[in-house]
Structure formats: C-alpha cells, structure tokens
Amino acid sequence: MSLPPTILGIETSCDETGVGIVRGSELLADALASSVDEHARFGGVVPEVASRAHLEAMVPTVHRALSDAGLTLADIDAIAVTAGPGLAGALLVGVAAAKAYALSLGKPLYGVNHLSAHVAVDRLVHGDLPQPCVALLVSGGHSSLLLVPDVTGPVESLGATVDDAAGEAFDKVARVLGLPFPGGPYIDRAATEGDAAAIDFPRGLVRDSPYSFTFSGLKTAVARWVEAKERAGESVPVNDVAASFQEAVADVLTARAVAACNEHGVDTLVIGGGVAANSRLRLLAEERCDAKGITLRMPPPKLCTDNGAMVAALGVLLVERGLEPSPLDIAADSSMALA
Amino acid sequence: MHVLAFDTSSAAVTAAVAEWQEPSIPPEVVATATPGESFSFVMAGEGPAIRAERTEVASNRHGELLAPMIADVLAEAGITAADLDAIGVGLGPGPFTGLRVGIMTAKSMSDALAIPAYGVSSLDVLARMHDFVAYDHDHDIEHDFAVLTDARRKQVYWAVYDAHGLQVLDGPDLATPAILAERLRGRVTHLVGAGAVLYREQLADFTIVERAPYPAAGELAQLVVEPAIRKVSPEPLVPMYLRRPDARPPGERKKVTPV
Numbered sequence: 001m002s003l004p005p006t007i008l009g010i011e012t013s014c015d016e017t018g019v020g021i022v023r024g025s026e027l028l029a030d031a032l033a034s035s036v037d038e039h040a041r042f043g044g045v046v047p048e049v050a051s052r053a054h055l056e057a058m059v060p061t062v063h064r065a066l067s068d069a070g071l072t073l074a075d076i077d078a079i080a081v082t083a084g085p086g087l088a089g090a091l092l093v094g095v096a097a098a099k100a101y102a103l104s105l106g107k108p109l110y111g112v113n114h115l116s117a118h119v120a121v122d123r124l125v126h127g128d129l130p131q132p133c134v135a136l137l138v139s140g141g142h143s144s145l146l147l148v149p150d151v152t153g154p155v156e157s158l159g160a161t162v163d164d165a166a167g168e169a170f171d172k173v174a175r176v177l178g179l180p181f182p183g184g185p186y187i188d189r190a191a192t193e194g195d196a197a198a199i200d201f202p203r204g205l206v207r208d209s210p211y212s213f214t215f216s217g218l219k220t221a222v223a224r225w226v227e228a229k230e231r232a233g234e235s236v237p238v239n240d241v242a243a244s245f246q247e248a249v250a251d252v253l254t255a256r257a258v259a260a261c262n263e264h265g266v267d268t269l270v271i272g273g274g275v276a277a278n279s280r281l282r283l284l285a286e287e288r289c290d291a292k293g294i295t296l297r298m299p300p301p302k303l304c305t306d307n308g309a310m311v312a313a314l315g316v317l318l319v320e321r322g323l324e325p326s327p328l329d330i331a332a333d334s335s336m337a338l339a
Numbered sequence: 340m341h342v343l344a345f346d347t348s349s350a351a352v353t354a355a356v357a358e359w360q361e362p363s364i365p366p367e368v369v370a371t372a373t374p375g376e377s378f379s380f381v382m383a384g385e386g387p388a389i390r391a392e393r394t395e396v397a398s399n400r401h402g403e404l405l406a407p408m409i410a411d412v413l414a415e416a417g418i419t420a421a422d423l424d425a426i427g428v429g430l431g432p433g434p435f436t437g438l439r440v441g442i443m444t445a446k447s448m449s450d451a452l453a454i455p456a457y458g459v460s461s462l463d464v465l466a467r468m469h470d471f472v473a474y475d476h477d478h479d480i481e482h483d484f485a486v487l488t489d490a491r492r493k494q495v496y497w498a499v500y501d502a503h504g505l506q507v508l509d510g511p512d513l514a515t516p517a518i519l520a521e522r523l524r525g526r527v528t529h530l531v532g533a534g535a536v537l538y539r540e541q542l543a544d545f546t547i548v549e550r551a552p553y554p555a556a557g558e559l560a561q562l563v564v565e566p567a568i569r570k571v572s573p574e575p576l577v578p579m580y581l582r583r584p585d586a587r588p589p590g591e592r593k594k595v596t597p598v
C-alpha cells in the first residue's frame with residue numbers, strides 16, 4: 001500500500017517563517033521562526049524587517065522541519081506555499097523558495113490561499129471538515145467570516161473588517177494601556193483580573209453588511225475613555241479596560257459568526273487565526289455554539305497562529321483530489337481574493 | 340561542469356547556463372603540478388561556454404519571471420536541475436524585493452540540489468561587461484570608470500572600477516546623482532549601468548554608456564565557473580542592502596481627544 005501524500009508547506013505571509021510537513025492527515029513537523037521580537041520596538045510588524053528575516057530563516061527552518069519529521073527532501077511529494085493574501089514582500093520570499101524547491105526536486109508546486117489554509121489546518125486535529133462550514137479567521141492581518149463549501153475550492157466571504165484587523169485593535173489598545181507588543185496575550189492576561197462589565201464599549205456595526213466588522217471606533221472609544229481618566233487625574237483601571245475591551249471584541253466576533261451559521265443553515269463553525277488564542281473568545285464561542293447546537297472546531301493555539309502545517313494540510317487535500325499544480329510563474333498576490 | 344547563474348538586482352531578470360569541459364591533461368602532468376599550475380592547466384582548456392542565456396526587462400515581476408526563466412535556460416542547455424554543479428547569484432545592491440527573489444531562489448536550489456551557490460556583487464558583474472582600455476601610439480590608456488544602478492528614491496548604487504572592470508576602487512555605496520557627480524568629477528569620465536542612463540541629465544558632465552545597462556547572467560556565470568572548479572567553499576549569501584529598513588520606533592502616542 002502506498003503512503004498518503006507527504007507535503008511540505010511554506011508560509012511567509014506576515015512575520016512567521018513557517019515550514020510544516022503533513023502526510024495524509026498526520027502532522028509530521030511544524031517548524032517556525034518568528035521575527036516578532038524584531039518588530040516589538042516598532043509597535044507593529046515592519047514589512048521590510050519581516051522580509052529580511054524570512055530570507056535568512058527559510059532554509060534552516062526547512063531543515064528543522066525535515067529533521068523533526070525524520071525525513072529528507074526526497075520523501076516530499078509536493079511543495080505547497082501561501083501565495084496570498086499577506087504582506088507582498090514577505091509572500092514573495094516564501095513563493096520564491098517554494099518554486100526553487102519544486103523546480104530543483106522536480107515536484108509539483110501548489111500556491112494556496114492563506115485563509116483557506118487557516119481553515120484546513122483543523123483537519124489535522126478534528127478530522128475531515130464537514131461541507132459546508134463557516135469559518136471565523138481573526139488575526140493581526142485579517143478578520144474574516146467565510147462560508148466554506150469545500151476548503152479546496154472557492155470560498156465565499158460573508159464579511160470582513162472594514163478597518164483594523166481584530167489583532168491590530170488588540171495591539172493598539174495595548175499601547176494605550178502601556179502594555180507591550182504584541183498586545184493580544186498581555187490584554188488577555190490583564191483581563192483575567194478585570195471586570196468585563198465595568199465599561200460598556202461600543203459594538204461597531206457596518207451598515208448593510210451584517211457580518212462585517214469595524215474595530216476602529218472601539219479602539220478610539222477605549223483611548224477616549226483612558227484619556228478622560230488621565231485628564232481627571234485618576235488612575236486607569238488597566239485590568240477593567242482590558243477585560244471590557246476584550247469582551248466587546250469577543251462579543252461581536254462570536255455573535256456574528258453564530259448568526260452566519262444560523263442564516264446559512266451551517267452546523268459547524270471553525271475558528272482560526274492568532275486572535276483565536278484569546279481565552280475569552282474561545283469561551284464565549286463555546287457557550288454560544290452550544291446554545292445553538294453548532295459544532296465548534298478550534299485548533300489548539302499553536303495551529304491557530306500562522307504556520308507551515310496549515311499550508312501543508314491544505315496541500316495534501318489538493319494533491320489527493322488530483323487538482324492541477326500551479327505554474328512556475330504564479331505570482332505572490334498580497335490582496336488575493338477567495339474565489 | 341554546468342553552472343546556473345541568475346540576477347534579479349536590476350529592473351531586468353537574467354538567467355544563464357554555462358558549461359565547462361574538463362580538458363584532458365596527462366595524469367603525470369597533473370600529478371606533478373602545484374595547485375596554481377594545475378588550475379591554469381584546467382583553465383587552459385576550452386573555457387566556459389554559455390549554453391543558454393535570457394534577459395527580460397520586467398520591473399517588479401521578478402518573482403513571476405525567474406523560475407520559468409530558469410526552467411527555460413536549463414531546457415535550452417539540454418539539462419535538468421539535477422545536472423547542475425554550482426549556482427551563481429547576484430547579491431545586489433538593488434531594490435530589495437526583487438533582489439531577494441534571486442537570493443532566496445539560489446539558497447533554496449543550493450539546498451535542494453546539495454551544490455554550492457556563490458554570490459557575486461551585481462556591480463562587479465556590470466563592471467566586467469565593460470572595458471575602458473584604449474590603445475594609442477604603442478601604449479594602453481586606461482580609464483577608471485563608475486558603475487551606477489537604480490536604487491529608487493532618487494538615488495543610485497555605485498562603485499568605481501579600474502579600466503578592466505576587475506577591481507573595485509571606491510564604493511560600493513548609495514548616493515543621489517548630484518552628490519555622486521561631485522565625488523566622481525575629475526576622477527572618472529565614463530559611467531555605465533541603468534542608474535547612469537536614468538539620471539543622464541544630472542550627470543551631464545560625464546559620458547554615459549548606454550550599452551549593457553543591466554548585469555547579465557552569462558557574465559555572472561563566467562565569474563562563478565572558477566570558484567566552482569576550484570571547489571571554493573562559498574560564503575553565506577547575504578544581500579547587499581546598503582540601506583536600512585526605514586522604520587522608526589513610535590514616538591509618544593497621539594491623543595485622540597483634543598486638548
């Protein structure tokens with residue numbers, strides 16, 4: 001009996017150089033090199049710094065993945081790579097590497113959509129994805145609600161952020177509160193000591209688009225509230241602000257995701273992206289899905305953030321379904337659409 | 340021996356395959372030769388031949404063009420990637436995004452094929468493509484010259500070379516055409532490269548050479564054959580950025596409420 005396809009997946013859409021290896025539905029390696037520390041002093045990801053770091057980290061990360069999997073390049077059946085969306089210069093480094101490995105090894109190349117890969121990674125943890133499912137993908141780079149009839153095919157965007165990504169809102173609010181970058185984990189931690197009902201921050205609605213998100217008003221509201229306290233010479237209750245802000249984000253995201261499932265008659269919600277590591281989001285999603293009889297599928301936090309395994313997980317499906325590989329002239333597409 | 344070379348440091352993408360045939364030298368001669376002699380024996384043979392070469396001007400599409408171009412030159416040379424013995428790549432300086440495409444490709448191919456990849460300054464490649472030795476009344480007249488490439492943001496990357504284009508005498512560095520003109524005045528008369536062509540008006544005091552404005556992979560391949568034959572262990576491939584990422588740590592946070 002022949003082995004299921006073994007795919008090496010490369011991800012460089014933001015600040016993580018990810019190389020994962022998946023055989024069938026088995027995760028063999030998930031190697032990661034992050035340039036997050038280099039960005040911290042800038043208060044956000046600097047694209048040029050990220051691109052430089054990808055160039056240096058790529059080959060060593062490929063080797064770490066191979067060694068973790070106990071394989072050599074000769075064992076790889078195809079190369080999959082994030083072709084978009086993401087930071088243009090960063091994507092280009094990963095795509096160049098993927099093409100070079102594919103060309104050198106004489107193996108097929110598959111350029112994949114980053115968002116579809118975030119959905120596909122859950123199959124490594126919870127088995128084959130039901131068709132269709134709804135996916136909520138929230139990170140520092142994207143915030144989207146998707147209808148996924150089949151993760152290897154076109155995906156429909158139900159809504160997305162119209163301004164800041166959810167993760168960006170966490171970073172900006174962290175800055176207002178004097179917490180470090182990236183803001184997500186620090187706000188999550190502060191919030192555990194705070195009262196989520198202390199301040200009623202706004203839940204932004206997007207006109208005529210029930211599943212879209214807006215976080216810029218929320219971010220401004222938090223800043224105003226904090227500045228008013230400071231002006232009055234009062235101390236800022238950081239934990240309460242963090243908890244109330246986090247509640248507003250988790251509330252909006254989960255309410256709209258559950259509503260989207262109901263309206264489209266879909267019984268499975270997949271949540272991914274870096275913000276899916278947020279403890280309040282996870283808890284509230286579980287409560288609301290339970291109440292509506294929706295099956296919630298959330299990969300563990302390590303697979304929610306950007307990684308190469310998710311790209312490989314999707315690559316396996318493309319190979320198994322016998323889909324056409326990508327040509328060598330495939331472009332890195334920073335604003336790649338879903339279909 | 341087959342060498343694949345490519346450069347993505349300029350507005351062009353270029354790739355070439357060079358082949359070098361080992362000359363048949365009697366073993367007893369090789370056995371008694373010093374390392375220096377044996378190298379001159381091997382170079383005394385046919386010399387490297389360019390089996391395929393492509394250049395395409397393609398601003399900002401380096402990522403799309405390079406891999407198919409490599410596949411094309413390999414096919415034209417009648418070989419596959421597995422037949423390669425070494426890779427040569429231009430390290431720039433040049434606009435970062437395109438530059439990285441070439442260097443990432445070289446690193447990955449070198450890794451996948453377990454062959455060495457040699458990095459060469461793209462300005463050196465351009466310099467090698469030009470020659471400013473004139474012959475006059477029984478003696479050579481040699482002129483140093485400068486190589487300029489487009490660094491965008493109204494700047495050029497530059498270096499000064501000897502008349503044969505073999506040795507860097509000044510640079511490489513980054514400058515505006517006006518500041519560079521000051522520095523080169525009285526020092527060189529001829530400027531080569533796309534940076535000189537682009538800023539010809541600011542560089543009106545010099546003779547601008549229009550010919551061969553981009554580094555060519557065939558020339559780069561020639562430069563790499565020698566270290567490949569000698570089995571020199573390659574230096575890590577580090578792009579010649581010559582410019583820091585322009586990011587500043589944020590200052591004091593701006594208030595959203597008017598004071």
Ligand SMILES: [Zn+2]
Nearest residue numbers: 118139273306
């Ligand atoms: Zn992501």
